Structures are given as C-alpha cells and as structure tokens.
Amino acid sequence: GQQLNQSPQSMFIQEGEDVSMNCTSSSIFNTWLWYKQDPGEGPVLLIALYKAGELTSNGRLTAQFGITRKDSFLNISASIPSDVGIYFCAGRDSGGSNYKLTFGKGTLLTVNP
Amino acid sequence: DTEVTQTPKHLVMGMTNKKSLKCEQHMGHRAMYWYKQKAKKPPELMFVYSYEKLSINESVPSRFSPECPNSSLLNLHLHALQPEDSALYLCASSQRTWTSGRHEQFFGPGTRLTVL
Numbered sequence: 001g002q003q004l005n006q007s008p009q010s011m012f013i014q015e016g017e018d019v020s021m022n023c024t025s026s027s028i029f030n031t032w033l034w035y036k037q038d039p040g041e042g043p044v045l046l047i048a049l050y051k052a053g054e055l056t057s058n059g060r061l062t063a064q065f066g067i068t069r070k071d072s073f074l075n076i077s078a079s080i081p082s083d084v085g086i087y088f089c090a091g092r093d094s095g096g097s098n099y100k101l102t103f104g105k106g107t108l109l110t111v112n113p
Numbered sequence: 114d115t116e117v118t119q120t121p122k123h124l125v126m127g128m129t130n131k132k133s134l135k136c137e138q139h140m141g142h143r144a145m146y147w148y149k150q151k152a153k154k155p156p157e158l159m160f161v162y163s164y165e166k167l168s169i170n171e172s173v174p175s176r177f178s179p180e181c182p183n184s185s186l187l188n189l190h191l192h193a194l195q196p197e198d199s200a201l202y203l204c205a206s207s208q209r210t211w212t213s214g215r216h217e218q219f220f221g222p223g224t225r226l227t228v229l
Contacts, residue, residue: 031216042117042203042220043156050215088155092216099144099169099207101218103155 006089006104014112019076021107023089031092032065032072033101038085046087047074069094079111116140117221119204125227128194134224136187136204144168145187146218147179148203156203156220162187194228201225 006023013019023032031050035043047058049065049072056063062075072091076083089104096102117138126132136145144163148156161169162181176198178190187204205218 033217035220040201040223040225042119042201042205042223045217045219048215048217086153090155090218097169098216099146099161099163100158101216106153106155108153 004089004091004102004104006107008107009105010108010110012110012112013079015079015081017079019079019083019109020073021087021089022071022073023091023104024071025091025093025102026070028069028094029072029091030069030094031101032063033090034061034063034072034074035088035090036085037088037106043088076109079109081111081113084109084111117204117206117219119202119221119224121224122222123225123227125229126191126194127229128196130194131190131192133191134189134202134204134226136189136221137185138204138206138219138221139185140206140219141184142206142208142219143184144207145181146205146207147177147187147189148205148220150201150203150223152201160189191226194226196228199226199228 034046037043047063053067054065060077064073086106090101120135147159150156159173160179165181180188201223203223204221207218
C-alpha cells in the first residue's frame, strides 16, 4: 500500500532550538495533517493543509503543503520542554478513500532543558 | 468542542473475557473510526462507520466486533482476545461532508488494553 517516508526518525535538541521534519509520498496527496502524540495519549491535530503551496501556522508551529503535492514540512521554532513527543504526518491520497489516512512512522522529539 | 472521549482509560482482560470499549463525540461528525496502535508505531485503521453504517473493515479478526448505536457513540466489543492484541485502541471522528474538503480526524485519548 501507500507509504509515507517521515524523517528524521528521532531528534535530540536543546531548548530554544528550531526543529524541522518532513514527509514525502510516492503519490499525490490532497490533504496533509500533522499530529502530536504524548505517551499514553491519543494524537492531537496540530495543523491541516489542503492546498499545494499552503503555509499555515499554529503558534510556534508552521507547516507547508509542498508544491509537488508529494511532501509536507513541519517546523517548530524556539522549542520548549513540552514539545517532547512523537510527531506524525498523515495524508489522504488523491486517488484513495475519503476515510483512509496514510500515516508516517513518526518523529520522536526530545528537548533537553 | 473538538473532544472525543473514550472509556475505560485502561483495561486488563483475560483471553476468555468479554469486554467493550466505548467512544463518544458531540461534534456532529458522521464518520467514526477505530484504530489500533502499538508502541512507537503509527495508528492502524480497523473500522470506519459512516452515518452509523459500517463502511470499512480492514480485515480485522472477528474477535473484534464494532457497533455504532447512534451518531455520537461507537463501541468495540472484545471477545477471546490474544496477548498480541494488547495495544492502545483509539477512536476518531471526522466530518462526513466531503464537499467541504475537510478530512481532519480528531482522536480520543485511547484505551490501553492488556490481554493476559
């Protein structure tokens, strides 16, 4: 089935640093979603993207829908300890079911105070 | 209100037990989902209900039985589970109106299931 390549797999950064992560797909997507998951909790939606080239911010988070429609990026500025968690990208294949999301394998972020 | 609630938070059951997981949303969403998630892995889709009807079953074993009593509630009935079924079970919901172009799924906090 469809695969999403999410990188990096993990990141260890110092508080205050900026973070970048991305996802790429082999096919065209018409929706990109970014989630954050804390241990033992469900994923929380951070940002939703629907148009190629779209750049959307949510506080210190900024995400972009790649113009090729095959990738998306998430940036976190001035990281803080509560940014720790697993970040998942998810997308809807333009030729796929309205219900099905394809998830990346996640980026584990650790922030050292 | 973008909240999906799930009960119980934790569940421990033996392989011969019958138990149920419950999910509720009051966002008016007409699509509801069950996912299974293993540690440090992405969620895996199990079932999708649209307008209270089962739309997708991702070849899930029959020991998992979903039910959608009404537009706000989703249950997952468990029977004769195996230890490998231990996982975090997540419920999610989304708008069913595709013309809006919105496909965000909102997840609940999950039920941590342990099968002994």
